[in-house]
Amino acid sequence: MQLNPYLSFNGQCEEAFRFYEQCLGGKIGVILNYGSSPMAEQTPSEWHNKIMHVRLAVGDQVLMGSDSPPEYYEETKGMSISLNTSDTAEAERIFQALSENGTVRMALQETFWAARFGMLVDRFGIPWMVNCE
Structure with missing residues (x-):
């Protein structure tokens, strides 16, 4: 079993993960935006470039995340x-x-x-x- 943090962002996921890639010396292996997903037709056009899923490998560890649609986004609390x-x-x-x-x-x-x-x-x-x- 492996446990991996999954981070939610309010539209800045790609910027954040590019920053983490640089800071942590990792490598983004997967980056999928809403507009290139099977959900593209159900997604507002202004969200097509937002991130549906990203995976950053740092050594043998993995950090993942996405941009949460505004109605689902909550600030990170109670964890680090x-x-x-x-x-x-x-x-x-x-x-x-x-x-x-x-x-x-x-x-x-x-x-x-x-x-x-x-x-x-x-x-x-x-x-x-x-x-x-």
């Missing part, structure tokens, strides 16, 4: 994407990149359990925890 690395320089680089134009909730710092730990909400409203043991 937890990112773990064993390299402090990598933790610092990723934290800096993800926090660009976002909100730092806890600065990346040494803690009693980790060489580095910090929390942020990125510019797309997604909460992250970066941990370096």
Whole structure:
């Protein structure tokens, strides 16, 4: 069994995943928009370029997401994407990149359990925890 986060966006999914691809050194393998799907005829034309499904592979991990139609979109609450690395320089680089134009909730710092730990909400409203043991 594998558990994968599936993120919902309010029209910025492609921008967010291109950003994550760059920040995390991953590779987008699948990106499907509403207009090229079997649902195209039932989808308003202004949503044809929005993302129905995207899959980003980072090593052997997968992050997925989509643009939720406005009537179904809800802001992300009560969860964080937890990112773990064993390299402090990598933790610092990723934290800096993800926090660009976002909100730092806890600065990346040494803690009693980790060489580095910090929390942020990125510019797309997604909460992250970066941990370096």
